[in-house]
Amino acid sequence: MKVITEKFDQYGNMCETTVSRLVDDDEAACLTATLGTRPTHCNVCGRELSAFDKYADIALTQLVGYGSSHDGELVHIRFCCDCFDHLVDGCKIDPVIRTDGERGAA
Numbered sequence: 001m002k003v004i005t006e007k008f009d010q011y012g013n014m015c016e017t018t019v020s021r022l023v024d025d026d027e028a029a030c031l032t033a034t035l036g037t038r039p040t041h042c043n044v045c046g047r048e049l050s051a052f053d054k055y056a057d058i059a060l061t062q063l064v065g066y067g068s069s070h071d072g073e074l075v076h077i078r079f080c081c082d083c084f085d086h087l088v089d090g091c092k093i094d095p096v097i098r099t100d101g102e103r104g105a106a
Contacts, residue, residue, distance in 0.1 A: 042080035044087075053080045 041048050058079040064070040088095060
């Protein structure tokens with residue numbers, strides 16, 4: 001068994017495999033191989049990430065808790081800018097947090 005730990009760069013972006021539970025050696029190797037490298041395609045639309053998308057580096061990494069069909073799974077979704085904008089713009093409650101700590105567009 002291994003414990004995989006989180007490592008983030010100075011901007012808060014995940015830069016190494018992240019999981020906060022015990023995993024067996026095979027799963028640890030799979031997670032390291034999958035998350036230890038930067039994806040080259042958007043997980044949502046499947047398009048290759050442009051230089052601008054790679055610079056924006058938009059991703060969601062979450063160890064999913066109870067209540068989802070993905071309970072206990074580590075999910076890592078890489079977004080192109082278009083798919084991320086579509087996700088945020090499609091929310092019924094604005095998820096954007098302004099610099100003053102309030103939610104919603106200024």
